[in-house]
Amino acid sequence: MKSEALSHIRICDFTGQLAGAGATRWMAAFGAEIIRIEDPVRLGKWDVLRGTSPFVDERRGHEFGGCFNNHNVEKLGITLNLRTERGxxxxxxxxxVSDAVTENFAAGVLERLGFGYDRLKEIKPxxxxxxxCGFGHVGPYRKYKTWGPIVQACCGLTFTSGLPDMPSAGWGYSYMDHHGGNFMAMAIMAGLIHRSRTGEGQWIDMSCTDAGATMxxxxxLDYTANxxxxRRDGMPNSNRSQFPAMxxxxIYEADGHDSWLALAARDDRDWNAIAGLMAIDDRRFDDLAGRLAYEDELDDAVRRWTSALDRFEAAAELQTLGVPAAGVAKPVDRIDNDPNTEAWGLWPTVTHGEMGRVRVDGIxxxxxxxxxxxxxxxxxLGQHNxxxxxxxxxxxxxxxxDLAAEGVI
Amino acid sequence: MAANELPGALAGIRVVELAGEASAYAGLLLAGMGAEVVVVEPSDGHHTRGFDPFLNDEPDPERSLWWWHYNASKLGVTLDLGKEDDRDRFRSLVATADVVLESERPGRLADLGIDHDTLRADHPELIWVSLTPFGRSGPRSQEESIDLTVLAAGGPVWSCGYDDHAIPPQRGGGNQGYQTGSIFAVLSVQTALLARDRTGQGQFVDVNMHAAANVTTEFGSVQWLVAGDEVQRQTGRHAAVEPTTFTRALSVDGIDVNTGFPPRSARDFSVVVEWMESLGLRDQFEEFFFLEMGAQLEEDLHLSQVGQDPEVTAMFGAAREAVRFIAQNITAYEFFIGAQERGLAVGIIYSPEEVLADPHFKERGFPVEVEHEDLGRSFTYVGAPYIAPKSPYRIRHRAPHVGEHNQILEALS
Structure with missing residues (x-):
């Protein structure tokens, strides 16, 4: 069974890793026919995730990359040796016979393969x-190489995560690979909507660093207007609220190994509930201005309450009073023990030709x-030839x- | 027609957005793509107009830079949904819409008689996207939630922070929990529009911010799903099952850089040798010999041999240290350009405002001037996530004043 939402769309897809494959992943989940083109000579490994960890068991090789499976669910895969004329x-x-061609090679690679935009238009107007790619196909950095952490550094996101007088903590994963893929999906669907209305194709130049900087x-604006x-003293201080002030x-210490509780007072009502529960009686904290002026002391007072408690029990107590709070979830908490992700069906099990039944990210x-x-x-590799x-x-x-014998597929 | 006059991809699509903190970014992106986004707020202005920062730090509903950014390109109307007359106007407005976008608490609009279930019969082609912290019907759907708790409960926070685990894990800045939910709301609108092209039918879409955070944590989830391993946070690099070594250096101008992945090929070793020599750093770097050895490699270093083969370990370590040493002796920008021009993937850790001053982003037209004729000047905003020459994404105009486009409502009656 397939979704019917995008079942009328076919994509000739060269994307890989997460920043590209993530884009067509969304569309595949909604029924688009995504045809991945892979190189039989190098066993599809221009997408290194084909053969890298995590692994379901002791088996290794190009059919066992756990991330590759996760990022390419519901896609079709064929092999074409583009060094050959027949390929x-x-x-x-x-x-x-495709609606779109998609790729996240370094800038210029598809053109060198003989399939730049001019050629694509000749084939299908x-x-x-x-x-x-990381910096797009236009601009002085178009040839520069990136992956998630480099993109995040150069677009400003890394800097926003961390404590004063400390190095950036950054994002502990390729946040912009996820959103590079999502913005690419956005660009693809915007282009398809434009085409369905006007009959016009185009080349959309997506840059992960541009996408990240929009976030x-x-x-x-605080800089350009004010x-x-x-980058100033005391900033960033990312667990505190930036806009709006709260x-x-x-994120406060809770009882247990590496155990943490997130909570906030959105307004005086939330604060009064927190102060009552935690028995914090300090007039300096009565209004937001005072709480901001004495935020270090305020955090110490909150921590005295949180540090003795289980993070989920403490969050539940605060929630009972209408205060936003949550235990910092470890993977086991949110994947195996969260009734909400289970009710949502957030971790569907897919069937892979070699790995068998594997859970993946849902939508x-x-x-x-x-x-x-x-x-x-x-x-x-070549499953759908x-x-x-x-x-x-x-x-x-x-x-x-014959094609196989000639090394074309 | 000049590119800056072309309609966007969503030209002709009307989106009615109930003003909301979490959904504002979705509305902004849809408006940037050319949809006519009509943002509905109470007659005294939506509460997000009270969010700082304010222009010149003067609090005023028309001076919130938060409101400016997230509501650029939108039209603004006011309706007090507690009043039956205004609910009727809302129903009339919805009758003209292709899409409704809202982030109300589950149940509120049903109580007011203006939810999708009530309106769908008259508007089968309508697409209705709801963005909520935990989805509309799950066991946690009534929890109180803000960006901080979405990211804490959804996985991102666990993976971000410092090697020293006595320091709390970190929530990255910019309300990314809301924005991640908003991005999926935009993908949902586009997908539902494409589906409607084929079927003529609209539908209801339930977007869940907690779920969105959960499925955008890369290894944090996949490592657990596939292998049952828990990643651990590390300073400035990916949370991982096994600790990895540093990728950060502090340049001479006090700006951090990401030193990327150490050289492994003869070509990359040669580049580092040449770069160090050209900077006159050769004599100051004791392990230079190992770099020269690397430049003679016939095959790339294999990571599996690091820690096993002493020579490989020495070369790999020297390469990593050499790149850091170079970074520590020049400015961050010199390092970034110098490495990338030599084919080494490294990054400069810009603060957000520094991105707009960078020549690459300028050449791409990323910083854009938005006219505020009411203030007699323009301001520089972040621009488009991609360049689409035939259907450009762009900021069409400044955010609306309270009730600025109420004539849209008058035209309905």
């Missing part, structure tokens, strides 16, 4: 081409009519045997 011809045939708007940079607003939106479906794992080259393009099994 290029087959790719041309696929492009001719209304093709949508969406490229995605820090108020801090930027001349106040985020205090207390932080954080449910549609009433055309909801997502995640059942098939990431494709094995017959379906695509045979079923879609019409080649016989004998043709496919």
């Amino acid at each position: 290029k011809e087959l790719l041309t045939e696929i492009i001719a 209304d093709i949508l081409y969406v490229s995605n 820090l708007g108020p801090a930027v 001349g106040r940079p985020l 205090a207390p607003h932080g 954080p939106a449910h549609f009433s009519e055309t909801d997502w479906v995640l059942e098939c794992g990431g494709p094995l 017959r379906q695509i080259l045979g079923g879609l393009l019409g080649y016989s099994d004998a043709d496919l045997a």
